[in-house]
Every structure is written in structure tokens, then in C-alpha cells.
Amino acid sequence: MAPLVLLAVSVSSPALAAGQLPKTVVPVAYDITITPDAQAMTFTGTETATVDVRQATRSITLNAAELAVTAATFDGRPARYTLDSAKQELTVALPAAASVGRHTLTFAWKGKINTSAAGMFAIDYANPDGKPARLLVTQFEAPDARRFAPMWDEPGLKAKFTLSAVSPAGQTAFSNMPATKITKRADGSQLYNFGQTPIMSSYLLFLGMGDVERHTIAAGKTEIGVITRRGVGAQSGYALDASKRLLSFYNDYFGTPYPLPKMDMIGGPGSSQFFGAMENWGAIFYFENELLFDPARASESQKQRIYTVIAHEMAHQWFGDLVTMAWWDDLWLNEGFASWMEGKATDALNPQWNAAAALVGSEREGGMAQDAVASTHPVIRKLETVDEIGQAFDSITYQKGQAVIGMVEAYVGADAFRTGVRNYMAKYKYSNTVTDQLWSEIGAAAGKPVAEIAHDFTLQGGVPLITVHGTRCAGGSTSAVLSQGRFGLDAASKAPTTWRVPVTMAVLGGGEGDAIVRGAGGTTLTAKGCGTVIVNRGKAGYYRVQYDAPGHDAIVRDFTRLALADQLGTLGDDLALALSGDQDLSRYLALQAAVPADADPLVWNMISGQIGGLAGVFNDTPLEAGIDARSRAILRPVLDKIGIVPVTGENPLVSTLRESLIGRLGAAGDPAVAQAARAYVAKLSSDPTAIPPGIRLAILRVYAANATPAEWDALLALTRAEQNPVVKNGYVTLLGNAKDPALAQRAIDLVKTEEFSAPQRASLLRAIANRHPDAAFDFAAANVKMVDTFNEQSSRPRYIVGLAAGSNDAGMPAKIRAFAAAHLAAPSREGATRTINAVEVRKATMERLRPAVLRWTGG
Numbered sequence: 001m002a003p004l005v006l007l008a009v010s011v012s013s014p015a016l017a018a019g020q021l022p023k024t025v026v027p028v029a030y031d032i033t034i035t036p037d038a039q040a041m042t043f044t045g046t047e048t049a050t051v052d053v054r055q056a057t058r059s060i061t062l063n064a065a066e067l068a069v070t071a072a073t074f075d076g077r078p079a080r081y082t083l084d085s086a087k088q089e090l091t092v093a094l095p096a097a098a099s100v101g102r103h104t105l106t107f108a109w110k111g112k113i114n115t116s117a118a119g120m121f122a123i124d125y126a127n128p129d130g131k132p133a134r135l136l137v138t139q140f141e142a143p144d145a146r147r148f149a150p151m152w153d154e155p156g157l158k159a160k161f162t163l164s165a166v167s168p169a170g171q172t173a174f175s176n177m178p179a180t181k182i183t184k185r186a187d188g189s190q191l192y193n194f195g196q197t198p199i200m201s202s203y204l205l206f207l208g209m210g211d212v213e214r215h216t217i218a219a220g221k222t223e224i225g226v227i228t229r230r231g232v233g234a235q236s237g238y239a240l241d242a243s244k245r246l247l248s249f250y251n252d253y254f255g256t257p258y259p260l261p262k263m264d265m266i267g268g269p270g271s272s273q274f275f276g277a278m279e280n281w282g283a284i285f286y287f288e289n290e291l292l293f294d295p296a297r298a299s300e301s302q303k304q305r306i307y308t309v310i311a312h313e314m315a316h317q318w319f320g321d322l323v324t325m326a327w328w329d330d331l332w333l334n335e336g337f338a339s340w341m342e343g344k345a346t347d348a349l350n351p352q353w354n355a356a357a358a359l360v361g362s363e364r365e366g367g368m369a370q371d372a373v374a375s376t377h378p379v380i381r382k383l384e385t386v387d388e389i390g391q392a393f394d395s396i397t398y399q400k401g402q403a404v405i406g407m408v409e410a411y412v413g414a415d416a417f418r419t420g421v422r423n424y425m426a427k428y429k430y431s432n433t434v435t436d437q438l439w440s441e442i443g444a445a446a447g448k449p450v451a452e453i454a455h456d457f458t459l460q461g462g463v464p465l466i467t468v469h470g471t472r473c474a475g476g477s478t479s480a481v482l483s484q485g486r487f488g489l490d491a492a493s494k495a496p497t498t499w500r501v502p503v504t505m506a507v508l509g510g511g512e513g514d515a516i517v518r519g520a521g522g523t524t525l526t527a528k529g530c531g532t533v534i535v536n537r538g539k540a541g542y543y544r545v546q547y548d549a550p551g552h553d554a555i556v557r558d559f560t561r562l563a564l565a566d567q568l569g570t571l572g573d574d575l576a577l578a579l580s581g582d583q584d585l586s587r588y589l590a591l592q593a594a595v596p597a598d599a600d601p602l603v604w605n606m607i608s609g610q611i612g613g614l615a616g617v618f619n620d621t622p623l624e625a626g627i628d629a630r631s632r633a634i635l636r637p638v639l640d641k642i643g644i645v646p647v648t649g650e651n652p653l654v655s656t657l658r659e660s661l662i663g664r665l666g667a668a669g670d671p672a673v674a675q676a677a678r679a680y681v682a683k684l685s686s687d688p689t690a691i692p693p694g695i696r697l698a699i700l701r702v703y704a705a706n707a708t709p710a711e712w713d714a715l716l717a718l719t720r721a722e723q724n725p726v727v728k729n730g731y732v733t734l735l736g737n738a739k740d741p742a743l744a745q746r747a748i749d750l751v752k753t754e755e756f757s758a759p760q761r762a763s764l765l766r767a768i769a770n771r772h773p774d775a776a777f778d779f780a781a782a783n784v785k786m787v788d789t790f791n792e793q794s795s796r797p798r799y800i801v802g803l804a805a806g807s808n809d810a811g812m813p814a815k816i817r818a819f820a821a822a823h824l825a826a827p828s829r830e831g832a833t834r835t836i837n838a839v840e841v842r843k844a845t846m847e848r849l850r851p852a853v854l855r856w857t858g859g
Helices: 233-254 300-316 328-349 355-361 363-371 386-391 395-412 414-428 435-446 450-458 549-557 564-580 585-593 601-617 622-642 652-667 671-682 693-705 709-721 725-734 741-752 758-771 773-782 784-789 793-802 812-823 830-857
Strands: 025-037 042-053 057-063 067-074 080-084 089-098 101-112 119-126 132-139 160-167 172-175 179-184 190-194 207-210 212-219 222-229 262-268 283-287 323-325 431-433 463-474 477-487 501-507 512-517 523-528 533-535 544-547
Touching (some): 025 057, 101 119, 160 172, 160 207, 172 179, 172 190, 172 212, 212 233, 222 233, 233 300, 233 328, 262 300, 300 328, 300 652, 300 693, 323 328, 323 414, 328 395, 328 435, 355 363, 355 601, 363 395, 363 564, 395 435, 395 450, 395 501, 414 431, 414 435, 450 501, 463 501, 463 533, 463 549, 477 501, 477 512, 477 564, 512 523, 533 544, 533 549, 544 549, 544 564, 549 585, 564 601, 564 830, 601 622, 601 830, 622 830, 652 671, 652 693, 671 693, 693 709, 709 725, 709 741, 758 793, 773 784, 773 812, 784 793, 793 812, 793 830
Parallel strands (some): 222 262, 262 283
Antiparallel strands (some): 025 042, 057 089, 067 101, 080 089, 119 132, 132 207, 160 190, 172 207, 179 190, 463 477, 477 523, 501 512, 501 533
């Protein structure tokens, strides 16, 4: 869509829904000036908004929250205004009826700088010399741009933004576009005038300010920059190199070049309970640990994490920024696609990580886990309130969305899929869309019925279950009967549901067949060759697979001949089917026993996580000790084989496996790992880099989990002495990891104080909840006002109730219901429902698995 278009909402956008603004007046352009007072934690602002009046009106309604508006005019004449705080709406009563056409609306206001990530917020930290410093940045997704300036704060109401800001002497301001003019004022402050943005959604606007340094790299016509607090810019090299390669990949893949003159990535030394990075167009914000690579402290898994986060946020520069969902119902168009794209780009540019296979063992399992319980929901769903929008940022949106897109690509073919995406980008750039517009372009490119299949996976919740039986070989080909059901971890999630599932069936060493399987009636698939049958080869399909006894026996027998993705996916399916009661745990254990000592590190990494998950199911029960003993017996030989100390030049996946093994064995009480952790940490007071970076985080977690009171005191002393704000954030979280209930209470006592920052207190309490959910929830429920002060608005509906997710207390569901009834509006209770569901599912799973676990552990 051309830049001069006044309203970039596609013709198929949804009708006005509750929670949306009237479309009789829409924005064309904003000119905003902001003057912050970082010491007072306030700011003032002025704005001139050019609007298009589409229907004559006597009033105009837009969004505003936590703003004290002091003046308003319409076409130069004073206007009256009222603020509805509950609706977060500002209504301007016009001095006379506004005619159809262009008009000008102005405001002046005073705003609040927050201590957590909503609107404009402050990140406090210590410089290397120990002096305090404050970085100001903004976070507007989902609906928090209205805390910065009065505006039409909806994704479908795109406009152009011209931003100006006053920075104190010695500080730099930065935004989506480069500064066109910097004027030094008499008091030493500077007025930054930034270039006008392309037409874009309000939640993508960004402003930052502080004592920073900027490092750059050229990537064609685009200048890529990393902006950091002063003194750590040297850690930006990895991100700059990664982003240059990614930009070239994305420019080619999308077929539409990145359109802005620069792309800054800003690192802030803070944290949030809601997000780790945000795709502001041309000014991507990251918390520092998600962007900067410190070779003295970062492990291989952190290195990979930085890369994938950068890949995700850069993908958003097209999917989300250039083309934006019309309303939050289609949030998955942003997040599901960016999640899928991060995996595709990472796999293409870093083949040594086996990213495509790794996603089978991580993201696929994460999405299916949330989708297989009663509290699941469709990928696309109706959202109205601010809290409902905030709750939509979950595993269904991200991980299931990612998996569904991968399935569609596998169904139509990679080339046709990319052609459809390129056509979609070219057709809708600078505009807004709904999901069916994407399916239409991909379907047209592929010549296949994409939409009808995709609808089954996006408009209803749940995970299909494909059962395989009746396998036989005749005439040199193998056939099998495939039936469809529903996989679920509780009764409600097993309700009859039908999907059109694109299923593939391969014969090991032979050919492959495919069909659309729909309903419980059997579908016969045939493939050339005689041998072991593999359904969903490569695990691109979003469904679980259950084999009959002969089929499963063949998979176990030939496990080492399976492709890596199929090894991981089958391990995932078998354990999930045991958790759901669809098959006995013995099948998973037989498969696990078939894994050789020299299996791919990703396979052992997954097994380590799966055994840890079983221990979590039986947390604080007599069977936990037995599972821990099995952990040590199974995993200790693997760690002995690769060694506890990283080896220069080793396979990076061996390094990530070592981290996983140290963590699981440390949690399982392995004495050698616990002793190694104590020995390493004892050296930190004299040498901050004493722990090899490849195992640093894992060692610290083991130490914290097994800490004695004296060791916990030593960790607290390290925390208090630490000047590096990112390292300190990590230490604060570690204080909540202790198994000892008395130490958990001491950590809760720290939460009560203001010794740590608001985000640090939120992270500390969440860490306590990982091992002591009942204590954490009870404290938070009794101190709601206090907890709300250190948590951003967008996290509040889920934060306190989420603390109880690991509870095994039979009375916890009732306590959560009572809390929700007292403190959460009905549309804000999804987090409570999900937590109750998690507690009830785990209890049922525990009872279901108890006999099999008893046999396995010899209990």
C-alpha cells in the first residue's frame, strides 16, 4: 500500500468489536514531542495529530492511559475532553461539528515513567565505576502506546509518526528513524528531531534515552546498529554479524527489501515477566542478555538463544511491522510466523546446530503440551479487553502457530510456500491483514486447498492423534491403516474433534505416501518397500502418532536408523502418550533403552529433559527420589563420556548437552556434580570468571538448588557486591532456586524489601515458585498490592495465579478460584483457569503413572 493512503486497513478486516475505537475519525500522522524528567520519573508531551474525519461528528474518541491531559484543541480552537480510565479512552467534545475531511487535533499532557515495562519505563543499573545510571526506553505492545501519548492505539489504525525528544546533557536519544536534526539548547540539553516513519501501527513506535554507545555494520543499503549502555559495546559483535547475515537472508526470502534506512538493536540491562525482546520497527529492543554475547560468561545455549531471538525479531520487521494483523485476534500472524521464520533462518545459516530437528524436541512439544488440556484455545480467537490481549501471548500463539505454519509449508512444498509469502508481502505491505489473506496467497501459489486444512488447525483447539495399525507388506509395498482421534491429557481435551490432517507415511529404506486423514474411519496408506513404517516422517505434521504393538516394536528395533527428527519426535510422542494414559510408560522406556551411548547430543538432551519432567510430576512425593536415582544411573555415564569441563572446538551441541546434564544431575542430587558446583562458586569472590562460560549458568543453578544456609549467604553476598547489572539479575533469580524451604522463606523476605529493582523482585518470586509454588502463591495472594507494584500491567492477570502452577496441593485449585473471584475480572481469568488445569492434570497424571513409575524405579 502506498505511503499516502490514509487508513491502512484491508477491506476484509473484521467489523468493529467491543474494545475497539469508532472508525469515524482515524489518524493520518502524529507529530509528538517528549521531554522526560528521569529523576522525577515523569515526562511532558505535546502532539499534533492530523486526522481524517470520515463521518461528520461532534466528538472524537481515542486511547489514553495514565496521562494527565492539560490541553486539547481541534483545528486550533480549544476543546473539552474527558478520560475514561477504565476503558483507557479519551473523548474530545468538539467546539463545532467536524466536517468530513482532514483536520488537526492537538494535546498537551504529563505522563508517568514506570519502573516496569509499560509505556515509557526506566532501567536502573550501576556503571562499571559503581555510579548509578538510568536508561529510559519504551514498550508499547500490546496496548501501551496510550501510556506515552494520546493516540489511536490499535494495530489496524496505522499512521506516520514524527517524533522529537529532549535529552539531558551528555545523553543520547534514539528512535525508529535516524535523527534529522540535533539542537543544543541553552541548558545543555539537546532536542532530537527524528525522521518521519513509514505508515505503521502505534505499538511499533519507540523512544530511548541514556548514556549509551552505538556500534554499526553496513548491510547493503541498511545501517545496522547495536546501542548499549556505555562500557559493554564490545559485546555487540556477535549480534551485528548475525543480523547482517539474517538481513540478507530475509531480503531474499520475503522478496521485499527491508525498507527503513537503519535497523538499531537496543540492549537494556533489565528484565520483564512479559517479554524478552520487542520488534519496534527499526529500533528493536532487547533485554541485554538476549542480545549481547559476553564470551567470559555466556554458554553455548545462550549463544544460540541470542541468535534465535535476533532472528525472531528481525522476521517481525516484515511479518508484523511491514504487514500487520488487523486486530489482535490474528496475533499469531505476527508471532507464529516469526517463530517459524526464526527456526528456518537459523537452520539455514547455522547447520551445525541442527535447528530444524531441535525444534521437534522443544517448540513442538511445548505447543502440544498447552494444546492438549481443557484450557486450550484456538490459534485465532476473539479478543476484546486489554487483559485478554495480554493473555494471548502464549504457547498456542507462538509454538502451535509455528508448527502449523511448518506443516502448511511441508504440505504445499517450500518453493510454493515462499512464492505465496512473497506475493502476500508485495500485495499488503504497509497494510493490515487477516489470516485468510495469507492462506489465499499460499493456496494460489500452490494450487492446493490450504485454507480448509489450515482452518481446522487454527479455528479449533486440540491435537490430532493418528493411530497406525494393520501394517502389512505385499507385492513390494507396505500398507497401513491410519485412523484419527484426539490426543489429550484430560477428559475435556479428548472430546471428539475432526481435522483434515495431511499425513505422510514412509517405509524405512523405501518410499513414502501421503493422504488427508479425516475422522475415525480408517484411511489406508501405501508406500513402496517392505520394512519399518514411519508416520509423520520429519515430524512436520502437527499431530501425535501411536503405533500398534508390532509397529512400535519395529520402531524400537530400528531406532538408530531413524532420522534425527524422527528419533526426537517419537520420544516425544511416546512419553506424551504415557502421560495421557493412551499407552503404558513401558513403551517409552523401551524406546529410551534403545538409545545408544553415542546418540546425537540432541537425543540425550531431550531424554534429560523428559526425565526431569517426570521428576517434576512427582515433585515433593516419595517417588521423586526414585526418579532422581534413575536420572543418575542413566545420565551420569553420558556426562562422564563428554566430561564436565568444556573442550575447545567441540561440537556446540555437545556443549549444550553438558549444560542439560549438569542441571538434571544437580537437581537429582548427584554428589560429584554438586561438589563441582561448590568448588567453582567458591572461587567467584576472587575471580568473577572462575567458572568456564560453557557451564557457568548450569553450575550456578546447581549450587543454588543445593545451597546450605551458609552457601546461600555467600550467594547473597555475591549478589550484593556485583556491579554488572545483567550478572546481578541472574544472581537475584538464583536466590530463589534453593530446595530448602527455610531458604525459600528468606528469599521471600527479600521480595518484601526494596533492596532489588521491581523487575528483579518479580523474577525472584517466580524463581521461588519453581520449587516452592505453595509458599510463593500464598505470599503473593496475601500481598497483592505489593506484588502489583513490581509487575507490569500486562503480566498481572497471569503472574500471581501462575506462581501456583507447580503445586501438588489438592486444595490449590480452590484457592486459585477464590483469588481470581476476588481480584480478577472475568475476562482476565484465563491464567487462573490454565493454572488450575495444570494442577489438576498433573495430579491425574501422577495417579495414572504411579504403578509404572514404581516398577521403573523399583519402589
